[in-house]
Amino acid sequence: MTEQRIRELMATREAAMTARDATALAAQYVPEAVAFTLAPPLVHHGEDVAAREAWFASFDGPIEYSTRDLAITVGEDLAYCHALTYLSATPQGMPQKFELWFRSTVCFRKRDGDWLITHVHDSTPFYMDATMSAALDLKP
Template sequence: MASVQHGPTAQGTATRDEQRVRAVIEDRDRAVADRDAERFVASYTPSVVVFDLAPPLRRPAAEVLDPGGKRAWMAGFEPGIAHDTSDLTVTVDGDVAVAHGLVSMTATPKGSARGFTVWFRATLVLRRSGDTWLVTHEHVSTPFHMDGSFRAAVDLVP
């Protein structure tokens, strides 16, 4: 998507839209840290398509929109989950935005003495609804080793 804009008004709109999209992504990161499943799933459109880290290949919208699933996932970790998006690039064109970046998640599984940090890639497509931007497509992934082992490369750090 390329957005051709001219003049201060058009540029100001693009900047505001980009800031709003970034705010949605930052709020999703905070929602994970706050263990607020309802706030996290509120960032999705009703017809959202999610390609998540965990199976299946495509997560059904009804499952994604149910805060119970996200709440159960969050409950699997001790308090203190960190979820941060970096290297974020946002492109806005009209009522559609594409954002991609790297996400780090640091957490300790419930009952475990040791925590972990994992980095993964995230791409979001958002649609404007009034003044609100909502995620209509989410794709997260980790690279895998191409040496025949097909192991996820969860040891990578930018």
């Protein structure tokens, strides 16, 4: 049942991202959450609804967001999962959308009988050559 609950929460997260629902995303987080996301700054503290709404507004058209290869580990009061995550959207003023796959780890803590996100870590690999560029062309 607990693994199933984490799967449900991750599905809710995906739905909130594609629906641009900042409030639904924020409801999944503890106030003191720490997130290392793809967007600056280096560290985000808590889930800032206004900042997330501004991020959503920076895209024209739909936002595509999904995960695959979700692996879940559950303890009594702590759980975490990791997956490959797909994101595609069209930045305002750009002629076409971007798409990328990145790595995600989401950590949960049980509070008041349900699971809430305490930590998120997203990362994109980079080419360790002369370019030092993000490896945005990788696909699973």
